[in-house]
Amino acid sequence: MRLLSLATDRPRRGGPRHLPSGSSAPPLLLLLLGLCLGVSGAAKGSRRPNVVLLLADDQDEVLGGMTPLKKTKALIGEMGMTFSSAYVPSALCCPSRASILTGKYPHNHHVVNNTLEGNCSSKSWQKIQEPNTFPAILRSMCGYQTFFAGKYLNEYGAPDAGGLGHVPLGWSYWYALEKNSKYYNYTLSINGKARKHGENYSVDYLTDVLANVSLDFLDYKSNSEPFFMMISTPAPHSPWTAAPQYQNAFQNVFAPRNKNFNIHGTNKHWLIRQAKTPMTNSSIQFLDNAFRKRWQTLLSVDDLVEKLVKRLEFNGELSNTYIFYTSDNGYHTGQFSLPIDKRQLYEFDIKVPLLVRGPGIKPNQTSKMLVANIDLGPTILDIAGYSLNKTQMDGMSFLPILKGTSNLTWRSDILVEYQGEGRNVTDPTCPSLSPGVSQCFPDCVCEDAYNNTYACVRTTSELWDLQYCEFDDQEVFVEVYNLTADPHQINNIAKSIDPELLGKMNYRLMMLQSCSGPTCRTPGVFDPGYRFDPRLMFSSHGSIRTRRFSKHLL
Numbered sequence: 001m002r003l004l005s006l007a008t009d010r011p012r013r014g015g016p017r018h019l020p021s022g023s024s025a026p027p028l029l030l031l032l033l034g035l036c037l038g039v040s041g042a043a044k045g046s047r048r049p050n051v052v053l054l055l056a057d058d059q060d061e062v063l064g065g066m067t068p069l070k071k072t073k074a075l076i077g078e079m080g081m082t083f084s085s086a087y088v089p090s091a092l093c094c095p096s097r098a099s100i101l102t103g104k105y106p107h108n109h110h111v112v113n114n115t116l117e118g119n120c121s122s123k124s125w126q127k128i129q130e131p132n133t134f135p136a137i138l139r140s141m142c143g144y145q146t147f148f149a150g151k152y153l154n155e156y157g158a159p160d161a162g163g164l165g166h167v168p169l170g171w172s173y174w175y176a177l178e179k180n181s182k183y184y185n186y187t188l189s190i191n192g193k194a195r196k197h198g199e200n201y202s203v204d205y206l207t208d209v210l211a212n213v214s215l216d217f218l219d220y221k222s223n224s225e226p227f228f229m230m231i232s233t234p235a236p237h238s239p240w241t242a243a244p245q246y247q248n249a250f251q252n253v254f255a256p257r258n259k260n261f262n263i264h265g266t267n268k269h270w271l272i273r274q275a276k277t278p279m280t281n282s283s284i285q286f287l288d289n290a291f292r293k294r295w296q297t298l299l300s301v302d303d304l305v306e307k308l309v310k311r312l313e314f315n316g317e318l319s320n321t322y323i324f325y326t327s328d329n330g331y332h333t334g335q336f337s338l339p340i341d342k343r344q345l346y347e348f349d350i351k352v353p354l355l356v357r358g359p360g361i362k363p364n365q366t367s368k369m370l371v372a373n374i375d376l377g378p379t380i381l382d383i384a385g386y387s388l389n390k391t392q393m394d395g396m397s398f399l400p401i402l403k404g405t406s407n408l409t410w411r412s413d414i415l416v417e418y419q420g421e422g423r424n425v426t427d428p429t430c431p432s433l434s435p436g437v438s439q440c441f442p443d444c445v446c447e448d449a450y451n452n453t454y455a456c457v458r459t460t461s462e463l464w465d466l467q468y469c470e471f472d473d474q475e476v477f478v479e480v481y482n483l484t485a486d487p488h489q490i491n492n493i494a495k496s497i498d499p500e501l502l503g504k505m506n507y508r509l510m511m512l513q514s515c516s517g518p519t520c521r522t523p524g525v526f527d528p529g530y531r532f533d534p535r536l537m538f539s540s541h542g543s544i545r546t547r548r549f550s551k552h553l554l
């Protein structure tokens, strides 16, 4: 089955290969290629590696999100490295995807939520950030063919932002979904031209369409340059529409009743405190159903991965191809009595799966190293032989971790930052709620609010597994968790922790919130090289917001 041919006059396999592309090859390419040679990922004289980035939507790590993906675990994880401490700085689609593409924290790419006003696929994003994404660098500086298929950014295709005719700079082949995840009845931009899809499983189911167009790319691309593919599935995002053959799968599966399921977060910020405990039976039924359907949709992703790996193998390219599998944010189903969503600071929302295979990566490895999605761009550029120093990225290349480099100096903390969203008017289905909240379904329990705005330092070092968070709300609420003793983040230790340590974490958070590039990679509070330097807090952004609480806290 071939649903989306790459070319209307496609040549036979083995014949001359010419594909329509989103833009023509950049000038002076041969001169620029010198910028990407001779570094770790691209040894001189060898064929430069290909890279595939598979990105799921809303797939958690903590609640067993990888369980349905048996083939993916076997074909990627067991053939390479699985990370157990992979995080996203912002647990929401658009800010997280912007971090992947730019290698920057949200305060540097300025995409703060899923709206155009929040810079999601806005004109400003297109002008300032898109030319500097890592795929754009791969194409313009390294001569890679770049292929995108699937969900891009939630506002992609909006009329006010150029519609579906806008093809972001840096992509040779562009098959992007208009707006947010769907499985049927959607429109794709195919190199800038709209194509509508209906609801016939055999030709329209989006995960399968992405698989087929990806296989087509592998068969008909040019063989003279390396390639980068980003395949971004709708699964397991709502509306959780499974393929027909999977709609009865996992009938005996329910959302995990783990230690923070259906309990009340009494010592947490007000949005958690407003949740209703115990949840109603209808809420629990709703979230169990959502959990089951999410897993069902992932079975088609597992099929996609299998088809892709087999085609790479058949075409003789698997041994020279890195494959990354990850998600844009985690998810929760009933934790702290919040029925379903993301956008919270806790592990279930900020932790994601990350599996990588590729040349030089030994099979069956797991790594506890602290990595974040801002590291994907630097790592992939490193594979292509492009130096991170030439970019403005905040992340780090974890290629040395993948290759088992000994005595590696690595970071011990990352920044998590989120700007809450709310509605200006009262939700008519929940008249008792004031304006300023959002995502209040089911049972009028709200998952987000304007002042669900927070920033955290997430630390994992040899001795510490710690999270320190501050809210920009009326209480200036602080949450601190010792995850060694309390992996489910039930006990907020902000009032019992050593005040000196609390002060250091407060400074470290302020520093990270204003960091840029190299200053985002400085030693954390528990590293031997840590030092407090107030100048770093004003390095590139002029000022930081005042923290009222810090005076009486310290």
Ligand SMILES: [Ca+2]
Pocket: 057, 058, 092, 093, 237, 328, 329
């Ligand atoms: Ca998402």
